[in-house]
Amino acid sequence: xxxxxxxxxxxxxxxxxxxxxGRLVPWFSGLAVLLIAWGLWIGLFVAPTDAQQSEGYRIIxxxxxxxxxxxxxxxxxxxxxxxxxxFNTRLSGMLxxxxxxxxxxxxxxxxxxxxxxxxPMWGAWWVWDxxxxxxxxLFFLYLGFIALQSAIDDPRRADRAGALLALVxxxxxxxxxxxxxxxxxxxxxxxxxxxxxxxxxxxxLEGMLIMALGFWSYAIAVVLTRVRCIxxxxxxxxxxxxxxxxx
Amino acid sequence: xxxxxxxxxRRDLVLATRHKSxxxxxxxxxxxxxxxxxxxxGPEVSLLRKIAPGVLWIGALLSxxxxxxxxxxxxxxxxxxxxxALSPVPLAWLVAGKMVTHWLVCGLPVVLMxxxxxxxxxxxxxxxxxxxxSLLLGTPILSAVGALGAALTLGLRGGGALLSLLxxxxxxxxxxxxxxxxxADLAGxxxxxxxxxxxxxxxLSVFFSPWVTSLAxxxxxx
Numbered sequence: 001x002x003x004x005x006x007x008x009x010x011x012x013x014x015x016x017x018x019x020x021x022g023r024l025v026p027w028f029s030g031l032a033v034l035l036i037a038w039g040l041w042i043g044l045f046v047a048p049t050d051a052q053q054s055e056g057y058r059i060i061x062x063x064x065x066x067x068x069x070x071x072x073x074x075x076x077x078x079x080x081x082x083x084x085x086x087f088n089t090r091l092s093g094m095l096x097x098x099x100x101x102x103x104x105x106x107x108x109x110x111x112x113x114x115x116x117x118x119x120p121m122w123g124a125w126w127v128w129d130x131x132x133x134x135x136x137x138l139f140f141l142y143l144g145f146i147a148l149q150s151a152i153d154d155p156r157r158a159d160r161a162g163a164l165l166a167l168v169x170x171x172x173x174x175x176x177x178x179x180x181x182x183x184x185x186x187x188x189x190x191x192x193x194x195x196x197x198x199x200x201x202x203x204x205l206e207g208m209l210i211m212a213l214g215f216w217s218y219a220i221a222v223v224l225t226r227v228r229c230i231x232x233x234x235x236x237x238x239x240x241x242x243x244x245x246x247x
Numbered sequence: 248x249x250x251x252x253x254x255x256x257r258r259d260l261v262l263a264t265r266h267k268s269x270x271x272x273x274x275x276x277x278x279x280x281x282x283x284x285x286x287x288x289g290p291e292v293s294l295l296r297k298i299a300p301g302v303l304w305i306g307a308l309l310s311x312x313x314x315x316x317x318x319x320x321x322x323x324x325x326x327x328x329x330x331x332a333l334s335p336v337p338l339a340w341l342v343a344g345k346m347v348t349h350w351l352v353c354g355l356p357v358v359l360m361x362x363x364x365x366x367x368x369x370x371x372x373x374x375x376x377x378x379x380x381s382l383l384l385g386t387p388i389l390s391a392v393g394a395l396g397a398a399l400t401l402g403l404r405g406g407g408a409l410l411s412l413l414x415x416x417x418x419x420x421x422x423x424x425x426x427x428x429x430x431a432d433l434a435g436x437x438x439x440x441x442x443x444x445x446x447x448x449x450x451l452s453v454f455f456s457p458w459v460t461s462l463a464x465x466x467x468x469x
Contacts, residue, residue: 137416144413151403160466161399165413168395168459172417175448179420183427 012089014231015240021224028221035214042207056120060204063113065212066106069219070138073103077145078170081163091227093159094234096166097149098227102219104142110135130184134177141169155234251336255344263352269314270352277310277357281364292369299368300378300429304422306364307357307382308389312414314353315393316407318345319464323401332468338461346394346457354386370433377432377442384445385425391456392417398463420448 011017043061077096084092114132115125126132145165152158235241263269284302285295322328331341361382362375370378396414400406428441 137419140412140416144416147409147412148399151400151405151409157466157469160469161463164459164463164466165399168417172420175420176416179423179444183423 009089012087012091014091014094014235015238017091018228018231021228025221025224025228028217028224032214032217032221035210035217039207039211039214042203042210047204047207056117059113059117061207061211063110063117064208065215066113067110067135068212069215070103070107070110070135070142073099073106073219074138074141074166074170074173077103077166081166084159084163085167090159090234091231093155093163094227094230095223096162097159098223098230100142100146100149100162101226102222104139104146106215106219107135107139107142111139128184130177130181133184134173134180137176137180138173141173145169248336248340251334252340252344255331255341256348259345259348260351263348269317270356273310273313273353274356274360276313277306277360278364280309281306282367285367295368296370296433299365299370300374300426300433301422302368303361303364303378304382304385304426304429307354307361307386308415308418308422310357311349311353311386311389311393312411314349315390315397315410315414318349318394318397319401320397320406323467328464329468332465338464339457342394342398342460342464343457346390346453346460349394350387350390354382354390358382358386370429374429374432377438378429381425381428381438381442381445384442384449385421388421388445388449388452389418391452392421394460395456395463398460398467401464401467421445424448 011020039061043058047058047061049055077099080092080096080099083089084096111132114135118127119125145162148165149158149162152161232241281302284298288294288298319328322331332338334341358379361378365375365378393410393414396410396417399413400410403409424441424445428438428445431438431441
C-alpha cells in the first residue's frame with residue numbers, strides 16, 4: 001500500500017528539482033520555437049486580411065496570448081506563494097521569484113502591442129479603457145513585487161514577504177478590475193469600445209491558440225532556467241551543488 | 248486583548264502629540280499639494296471644480312503615505328516591536344491600535360481640512376459634505392492597507408519609495424470610489440453606490456489588515 005502513495009514532495013527539494021528542470025528546459029525551448037514559428041506563420045501568411053481592420057489586426061497574435069499569460073502567471077505566483085507559506089517549502093519562493101520577471105515582461109508586451117494596435121485602430125496610443133488600465137495596474141503590481149524582492153537581502157525573508165504581497169495582490173486584482181471597469185463606464189466619453197468583431201475566423205483563433213501554447217512553452221522554459229540559476233545561487237554552499245559543481 | 252489595543256493606541260497617540268511635526272507635516276503636505284495644482288493648471292473655476300474630487304483625494308492619499316514610513320520603524324529600531332511580538336497579547340490587536348492612531352494623526356486632520364480646500368476649488372456645499380463623508384470612509388482604508396506596506400518594507404533600503412510602489416496600486420479602488428462619490432454628486436447623480444462600495448472596502452480592509460500586517464511584521468522580525 002505504501003508503495004502506491006505518490007510522494008508529492010519529492011520534487012519540492014531543490015536538489016531533486018534542479019536536474020528535473022534541467023531535463024525539461026530543452027524540450028520546452030524546442031516546443032516554444034516550433035509553436036511560435038508555426039503560430040507566426042499562420043498569423044502572418046495564412047490568416048486572411050480582416051475586413052475592417054486590414055493587416056493591422058495581426059498584432060493580436062502576439063497581444064492576446066501575452067495578455068493571457070501575464071494574468072495567468074500572477075495567479076500561478078499566488079498559488080506557489082500560498083503553498084510556500086503553508087508548507088514552508090523553499091522551492092516555492094524560488095519559483096515565485098523566477099516567475100515574476102516573465103510575468104512583467106508579458107504584461108509590458110501586452111501593453112506595448114496594445115498601443116501599437118491602438119494607434120492605427122483608434123488613432124491614439126493610449127485610451128483609458130478599463131482593460132488597458134487594469135493591465136497597467138497589473139504591470140505595476142509585478143514591478144512592486146520585483147522591487148520588494150530585490151530590496152530584501154535575506155532570501156528567506158524576501159520569499160515570505162513576496163509571497164504575502166503576491167497573495168494580497170491576487171485578492172486585490174478582482175477588486176481593482178471591477179473598480180476600474182465601473183470607473184470607466186462612469187467616465188464614458190471619448191473612450192472607444194475594445195470589443196472586437198463578434199465572430200473570429202476559425203484560422204485566426206487557431207493561430208492565436210498556437211501562439212498562446214508557444215508563449216506558454218517559452219514561459220516554462222525561461223522560468224525553469226531562471227529557477228535553476230536561483231537554486232544554484234542560494235544553494236551554493238550545499239553538498240549536492242558542490243558535488244555537481246563540475247558541470 | 249482590548250487593553251492591548253487601547254494601550255498601544257494611547258502610547259502612539261502620546262508619542263504623536265509629543266512630536267507635533269509628525270502630523271503637521273502630513274497635513275501641510277496635503278494643503279501644499281492641493282494648492283499647487285491650481286497654480287499648475289490655471290485658475291479657471293469650471294476646470295478646478297471638475298478636478299477637485301480627484302485632486303483632493305490624491306492629496307489625501309499621498310499625505311497618508313508620509314506618516315506610514317514611521318509607523319513601525321522607530322519601534323523596530325529600539326526593539327519595542329520585538330517585545331510586542333513576544334507579548335501574550337495578539338500582535339494583530341497591537342497593530343490595530345497603531346493603525347487607528349495613524350488614522351487619527353494622519354487621516355483625520357486631512358478629513359477635517361478637506362472642506363476648506365474644497366471651498367478653494369469652488370465645490371458646492373452638498374458636495375463638500377459628500378467629500379468629507381467619502382474621506383471619512385476612505386482614509387481608514389488608506390491607513391489599514393498602508394500599514395501592510397509599512398510592515399513589508401520595514402527596515403529595507405529605500406523603504407519610502409518602495410512603500411509607495413507597493414501600496415499605491417492597492418489604493419486605486421479607494422481612490423476611484425472616493426473621488427467617484429464626489430464626482431457623482433457634482434454631476435447630480437446619487438453618490439450612494441460609491442459610498443456603499445467604499446464602506447465595503449473599509450470593512451474588508453479593517454478586518455483583514457491587522458492580521459495580515461502582523462504576519463508581515465513577524466516575517467520582517469525573523
